Amino acid sequence: MTGLKGALIGCGFFAINQMHGWNDVEGAEIVAICDRDPERLKLVGDQFGIERRYSNAEAMFADGGFDFVDIATTVQSHRALVEMAARNKVPAICQKPFAKTLSDAKAMVEACRAAGVALMVHENFRWQTPIQAVRKALDAGAIGTPFWGRFSFRSGYDVFSGQPYLAEGERFIIEDLGIHTLDIARYILGDVSSLTARTKRVNPRIKGEDVATILLDHENGATSVVDVSYATKLSKEPFPETLIELDGSEGTIRLTQGYGLEITNGKGTTVMDVSPKLLSWASRPWHNIQESVFAIEQHWVEQLKRGAEHSTSGADNLKTFALVEAAYDSAARGQTIDVRALL
Ligand code: NAD
Ligand code: 89V
Incomplete structure (x- = not known):
């Protein structure tokens, strides 16, 4: 399998588990990270040896060079970042809770559907x-x-x-x-x-x-x-x-x-x-919980490569x-x- 390149947005408390998970996953690696907090960006970048670091997600998408994005921010930014991924035609994983409201969640699913990109909610339990x-x-x-x-x-x-x-x-x-x-x-x-x-x-x-x-x-x-x-x-x-x-x-x-x-x-x-x-x-x-993070990330890679729907796709998560x-x-x-x- 050719390896997929991923970018992660949000280097907070839970992203540490996601980064460890990506290290173990077969067929993917994280090549860029983004956080608006410079301390978190440095901490995660140094811990996981990631050179490409951004304080702004738009700038990271503009530079490109990755096949998917893993959104690990808190809920307030989920809609804007998923829609940004859709605009840039980049498949996206979004942490739970998917959105602030069901109508936002429906708009996010529709944006990715219209852009033809996969969307999975990181609903790992x-x-x-x-x-x-x-x-x-x-x-x-x-x-x-x-x-x-x-x-x-x-x-x-x-x-x-x-x-x-x-x-x-x-x-x-x-x-x-x-x-x-x-x-x-x-x-x-x-x-x-x-x-x-x-x-x-x-x-x-x-x-x-x-x-x-x-x-x-x-x-x-x-x-x-x-x-x-x-x-x-x-x-x-x-x-x-x-x-x-x-x-x-x-x-x-x-x-x-x-x-x-x-x-x-x-x-x-x-x-x-x-x-x-x-x-x-x-x-x-x-x-x-940590083992399930690895499992859902491996599932993301396998289904993305096959072009198949994810167990916790955006559409599934609306329910x-x-x-x-x-x-x-x-x-x-x-x-x-x-x-x-x-x-
Ligand atoms: P956190 O506040 O520790 O980390 C969020 C990080 O995102 C912060 O460093 C913040 O600076 C950054 N950020 C926020 N908006 C941004 C933006 N627009 N651009 C760049 N960076 C931005 O939060 P956390 O505890 O790591 O939680 C993150 C998400 O993970 C939440 O949605 C939470 O519910 C979820 N979570 C899931 C599980 C699980 O098992 N699935 C467990 C814990 C937390
Ligand atoms: O899994 C989670 O979403 C966590 C916790 C287990 C603490 O509720 O926020």
């Missing part, structure tokens, strides 16, 4: 080893047809020290973390027709909600609950594990804390360890993003929201 293991068990028919699910992320971990902006937004847990959990629910049980949500803010030092409980009606008739919290203090901190319960016509699946996968069906019960790998550059407890908007709307109005009407 479905690429975690334990989530892939659940999907594999379902696909193998281990529990027949699933009719109920629970996708749960409850933690007391201090995410604010690494990502201070998470304490400052009007919206917090659904937009930042629940977006991943909702995407996992879609990935496992399929698209959603309607949704009902309730939210709370428990931590008085942050602005947005840190607890959400969301009831999903899936198009195939299954029902699920997505429950997320950063206000849950447990004896053994589960961050950043998503726990899953699935009931099916022929059995049950439980993804338990500590990365255990328990499957019960007519043959009895099997228990497997589905722990993520601890990559050479990774550190606990983030290694689960996850609509769940985020619907959840905030439902919580504000105390009503069930018709998700299909938003798309």
Whole structure:
């Protein structure tokens, strides 16, 4: 395979994982980086040995010399940068949350479609080893047809020290973390027709909600609950594990804390360890997320080379993003929201 050349915009907290991931990916390398903060640009450029450094994304696109762009900035700049990539006919990866609003997200998908360039959202949680293991068990028919699910992320971990902006937004847990959990629910049980949500803010030092409980009606008739919290203090901190319960016509699946996968069906019960790998550059407890960064980047390269759609393409992610908007709307109005009407 001829190697693809990439450029990364946004050299902040999470970009370090993305740069490590690119070092491990086969068939691609990062040749240019951009950040408007000179300190971050220098830190990442020096750490990863990248000579081409820009403080302005327009200038980087004007110089060109790369086959794709990886946008790792926070949400405020996503629409402008994705549209810049489309104007320059450069395929783009965009971090989650994809956009500030669903209408921005739709415009970004349309810009890339019209320009004929691929667009993938860096929605990496479905690429975690334990989530892939659940999907594999379902696909193998281990529990027949699933009719109920629970996708749960409850933690007391201090995410604010690494990502201070998470304490400052009007919206917090659904937009930042629940977006991943909702995407996992879609990935496992399929698209959603309607949704009902309730939210709370428990931590008085942050602005947005840190607890959400969301009831999903899936198009195939299954029902699920997505429950997320950063206000849950447990004896053994589960961050950043998503726990899953699935009931099916022929059995049950439980993804338990500590990365255990328990499957019960007519043959009895099997228990497997589905722990993520601890990559050479990774550190606990983030290694689960870090491995999924590498996995989604490898997927990007493979699909781009084949000219095939990505699992979390911009178009696919509109259906996850609509769940985020619907959840905030439902919580504000105390009503069930018709998700299909938003798309
Ligand atoms: P951060 O604030 O640490 O880093 C963002 C960087 O982008 C900063 O260095 C900033 O100077 C730069 N930047 C912003 N706008 C720019 C522009 N227009 N041009 C050039 N540089 C610009 O943020 P972070 O914590 O690294 O988060 C970045 C994104 O990653 C967010 O959208 C966040 O939600 C997401 N994230 C994803 C995961 C995941 O697992 N997928 C985990 C953490 C964060
Ligand atoms: O994955 C994320 O988007 C992170 C975190 C796990 C802290 O919520 O922001």
